[in-house]
Amino acid sequence: MLNSMLGLFSQDMAIDLGTANTLVYVKGRGVVCNEPSIVAVQHDRKGNRNIVAVGDQAKSMLGRCPQDIQAIRPLKDGVIADYQLTEEMLRYFIEKVNGRRNFVAPRMVICIPYGTTEVEKRAVRDSAESAGAREVHLIEEPLAAAIGADLPITEPTGNMVVDIGGGTTEVAVISMSGIVYSRSIKVGGDHLDEAIINHLRRRHDLFVGPRTAEDIKIQLGNASSDFPFREMIVKGRDLVRGFPRTVTVHSDEIREALEEPIRLIIEAVTGSLERTPPELLGDIVDRGIIMTGGGSMLSDLDTAISQTTGLPVIVADDPLSAVVKGSGRALEEMDYLRMMS
Ligand SMILES: Nc1ncnc2c1ncn2[C@@H]1O[C@H](COP(=O)(O)OP(=O)(O)OP(=O)(O)O)[C@@H](O)[C@H]1O
Numbered sequence: 171m172l173n174s175m176l177g178l179f180s181q182d183m184a185i186d187l188g189t190a191n192t193l194v195y196v197k198g199r200g201v202v203c204n205e206p207s208i209v210a211v212q213h214d215r216k217g218n219r220n221i222v223a224v225g226d227q228a229k230s231m232l233g234r235c236p237q238d239i240q241a242i243r244p245l246k247d248g249v250i251a252d253y254q255l256t257e258e259m260l261r262y263f264i265e266k267v268n269g270r271r272n273f274v275a276p277r278m279v280i281c282i283p284y285g286t287t288e289v290e291k292r293a294v295r296d297s298a299e300s301a302g303a304r305e306v307h308l309i310e311e312p313l314a315a316a317i318g319a320d321l322p323i324t325e326p327t328g329n330m331v332v333d334i335g336g337g338t339t340e341v342a343v344i345s346m347s348g349i350v351y352s353r354s355i356k357v358g359g360d361h362l363d364e365a366i367i368n369h370l371r372r373r374h375d376l377f378v379g380p381r382t383a384e385d386i387k388i389q390l391g392n393a394s395s396d397f398p399f400r401e402m403i404v405k406g407r408d409l410v411r412g413f414p415r416t417v418t419v420h421s422d423e424i425r426e427a428l429e430e431p432i433r434l435i436i437e438a439v440t441g442s443l444e445r446t447p448p449e450l451l452g453d454i455v456d457r458g459i460i461m462t463g464g465g466s467m468l469s470d471l472d473t474a475i476s477q478t479t480g481l482p483v484i485v486a487d488d489p490l491s492a493v494v495k496g497s498g499r500a501l502e503e504m505d506y507l508r509m510m511s
Pocket residue numbers: 187188189190191192247248334335336337338339358359360384387388391462463464465466467468469489490
């Protein structure tokens with residue numbers, strides 16, 4: 171009773187704390203914040219860390235800051251790598267959405283990767299509480315992704331969701347509101363960027379940063395030879411002479427550069443299908459595989475997975491916000507809250 175009255179004054183929110191992006195959903199308002207999970211910190215002489223910028227502003231500093239400032243991603247490979255900065259980042263997003271004025275602490279649903287350990291869960295909970303949450307519920311990413319992609323997860327039918335984020339790819343088979351089988355690999359969009367950086371270094375003697383690599387991935391990256399040939403001019407530093415140089419890069423070489431991480435992603439899907447109980451497998455054959463997460467937007471990745479598995483593959487509408495929308499629905503519909511810890 172008291173809780174529901176408090177709810178009238180505070181802005182209850184759902185947060186997708188991702189390796190690449192953090193999204194915030196506010197009850198009744200939808201997705202209100204979507205920024206990179208990056209914090210820029212400045213080290214003073216005593217070795218203290220002061221936060222200079224968070225989110226979009228910090229991303230624009232990536233690879234461009236003076237020596238005493240560092241742009242850091244507090245989450246790596248889907249888990250928290252730096253607790254203190256994660257907490258500061260959460261606090262920033264919560265204050266941005268909630269305003270400092272609000273005197274009632276919000277309830278929060280936070281989405282975490284499947285397989286997060288108890289210690290890591292505790293850390294997320296503590297961060298959210300010290301950042302101002304009144305009540306914290308955790309939801310696992312595959313469930314949130316499935317709810318956000320509108321899959322009928324409460325029914326006794328099998329649904330397969332493949333979420334390709336920045337740090338991880340999670341494959342899950344869900345039925346009756348539970349995860350029947352799940353596999354998570356530490357391969358995601360970041361690793362595709364790294365593969366592009368390595369390729370340019372080896373093939374072209376060119377050094378580029380992660381932002382340029384991501385740009386190339388979005389424009390030229392692809393997973394099927396059906397992809398139309400495309401070229402792009404890339405600026406970087408000549409590794410031999412140290413000068414700036416431009417190179418023309420084409421889509422076929424980028425596809426080759428991405429082959430290995432993409433093979434691992436496809437293997438995670440086929441391996442999961444092999445371990446899915448037969449009745450649920452039948453459902454998946456009928457309904458297809460649903461993809462969410464930014465990585466699912468790589469050109470023709472859906473085609474490649476469909477060709478390998480022989481199953482229909484559907485990329486969710488707005489794959490980048492499926493997880494936060496699913497977490498938001500869990501916040502709004504108490505039935506779902508029972509599935510959370
Ligand atoms: N059009 C696109 N094509 C290919 N990749 C893309 C595209 N748009 C975004 N991405 C990639 O999607 C990834 C981010 O996806 P998302 O926001 O779902 O990750 P995340 O939830 O932060 O990470 P995780 O779930 O692993 O913690 C980045 O690697 C980004 O480069």
